[in-house]
Amino acid sequence: MSQLSLRRGISAHRIGAMILRYWYLLMSSWPRLLELLYWPALQVITWGFLQLYIAENANFFARAGGTLIGAVILWDILFRGQLGFSISFLEEMWARNIGNLMMSPLRPIEFLLSLMVMSLIRLAIGIIPMTLLALFLFHFNVYALGLPLIAFFCNLIFTSWSVGIFVSGLVLRNGLGAESIVWTLMFAILPLACVYYPVSVLPAWLQYVAWALPPTYAFEGMRALLIEQTFRTDLMLEALAINAVLLVASFGAFLALLRSARKHGSLLSAGE
Amino acid sequence: MTENDKASSRPTVADRSAPAAIAVDHLVKVYKQTRAVDDISFSLPRGSITGLLGGNGAGKTTTIAMIMGLVLPTSGRVQVLGRRMPEESASVLGRMNFESPYVDMPMRLTVRQNLTIFGKLYAVKNLSERIAELADDLDLSDFIDRANGKLSAGQKTRVALAKALINQPELLLLDEPTASLDPDTADWVRAHLERYRRQHHATILLASHNMLEVERLCDRVIIMKRGRIEDDDTPEAIMARYNRTTLEEVFLDVARGRVNGAKEAAK
Numbered sequence: 001m002s003q004l005s006l007r008r009g010i011s012a013h014r015i016g017a018m019i020l021r022y023w024y025l026l027m028s029s030w031p032r033l034l035e036l037l038y039w040p041a042l043q044v045i046t047w048g049f050l051q052l053y054i055a056e057n058a059n060f061f062a063r064a065g066g067t068l069i070g071a072v073i074l075w076d077i078l079f080r081g082q083l084g085f086s087i088s089f090l091e092e093m094w095a096r097n098i099g100n101l102m103m104s105p106l107r108p109i110e111f112l113l114s115l116m117v118m119s120l121i122r123l124a125i126g127i128i129p130m131t132l133l134a135l136f137l138f139h140f141n142v143y144a145l146g147l148p149l150i151a152f153f154c155n156l157i158f159t160s161w162s163v164g165i166f167v168s169g170l171v172l173r174n175g176l177g178a179e180s181i182v183w184t185l186m187f188a189i190l191p192l193a194c195v196y197y198p199v200s201v202l203p204a205w206l207q208y209v210a211w212a213l214p215p216t217y218a219f220e221g222m223r224a225l226l227i228e229q230t231f232r233t234d235l236m237l238e239a240l241a242i243n244a245v246l247l248v249a250s251f252g253a254f255l256a257l258l259r260s261a262r263k264h265g266s267l268l269s270a271g272e
Numbered sequence: 273m274t275e276n277d278k279a280s281s282r283p284t285v286a287d288r289s290a291p292a293a294i295a296v297d298h299l300v301k302v303y304k305q306t307r308a309v310d311d312i313s314f315s316l317p318r319g320s321i322t323g324l325l326g327g328n329g330a331g332k333t334t335t336i337a338m339i340m341g342l343v344l345p346t347s348g349r350v351q352v353l354g355r356r357m358p359e360e361s362a363s364v365l366g367r368m369n370f371e372s373p374y375v376d377m378p379m380r381l382t383v384r385q386n387l388t389i390f391g392k393l394y395a396v397k398n399l400s401e402r403i404a405e406l407a408d409d410l411d412l413s414d415f416i417d418r419a420n421g422k423l424s425a426g427q428k429t430r431v432a433l434a435k436a437l438i439n440q441p442e443l444l445l446l447d448e449p450t451a452s453l454d455p456d457t458a459d460w461v462r463a464h465l466e467r468y469r470r471q472h473h474a475t476i477l478l479a480s481h482n483m484l485e486v487e488r489l490c491d492r493v494i495i496m497k498r499g500r501i502e503d504d505d506t507p508e509a510i511m512a513r514y515n516r517t518t519l520e521e522v523f524l525d526v527a528r529g530r531v532n533g534a535k536e537a538a539k
Binding site: 014099 | 301303333334337340341342343344358362365366369370372374375376377378379380381385388389390392393394395419435
């Protein structure tokens, strides 16, 4: 994959080939499919019952029905979006196929775009059943959020891609020794993005950090919508701007790490 | 390979006017304290088949990796099919291909699925027909719908070769293509490579530890030791220079530092 090829056109044909590759893989392995479904389902069931219990015992939560379960669903969009991206990338490392791809006409941007599409496909397989479970078991209809849901989704998925691109670069550069970062980096964001509580809970100095993260805006926006029935467009636009910066920065970091991997010969030793 | 075959695959007048298939100019690669490749230069004309010989750590794989653009040189230049690597790799990657023990094909995918994906990546026209042709040529038909991970070593090598030939490359880089194969399969792979080179007038650079393979296939041999080129000539000329009858004996002379003695004896 050539970095300079970015100046040339992007081939939908090659992106399609990579999506087909991951689709073949998913369809050939029922454990991979099951894994997509079971964890989100487990999450929504656990947090749904917790929400029911709290709602019965606290007036505020009864009024703000769905904030916990809504937060779980949005968190899963963020987390599973990144995993969907990163696992497809890791499949190439586990299969020792990365050298074949690097030597093919596939370009870095095409590779990353195919991983983005796969993250959406994998997310859809996991999240749609999750939302239906939330509807039937707990009468929480996430789709009733309407258009704001699209804004939340876009901002969360953009962040998940930025993190996915960055950690993929780290694994390219450092090999599978860096794999654990893929699974854990998003959890470093969890307390700061204020998934289950408002930003105001944090100490003042930490709030600055929280507001630097686009997911914080989505979770605050969701709470504003569910509690105050207000859609905060301003929050979504600010998150979009930060996401744009993060996406560009993560792509730049990926290219720099790819170059460093070429310099240090890590692409030859990358494997299981 | 017969002498006639070798003669028929030597560069033609038209080839000589085209840029070399590979031009390596004062190439150096340093990893921390180690000079893996130490100021090597060579040029391979189109249609030639060249063996890159050397013991473990001689710098063969690093050299091939730099030619492919997988590793960046510390200094020096590489041109492939007239284009600088890796800067202009986008314009040549579709015209070359490779096979290496450092990479695998995805194990869960069937042979047909793997070839379909790589065919699409290389924008191969009439892909189904090309896959059928390769299945026929490389005897893949019996297991073309089997997962790659369930194949024997010999079958996997044939599949890897099919992937390397999917785009009918002008330049083929092979890193130990017959390693860990039984003699029958290895011989079969060599025969196929000879045929492919003859039919497509392709350039092949082959790194190998198998001296018989190099003697049989190559019309030129580059011997590397500790990152440097120790010798570079036709197999016959090299064997004559060292007063040896096989490349294996030459290889041992070079590996054990008997180079000067052997050359003196030849004189």
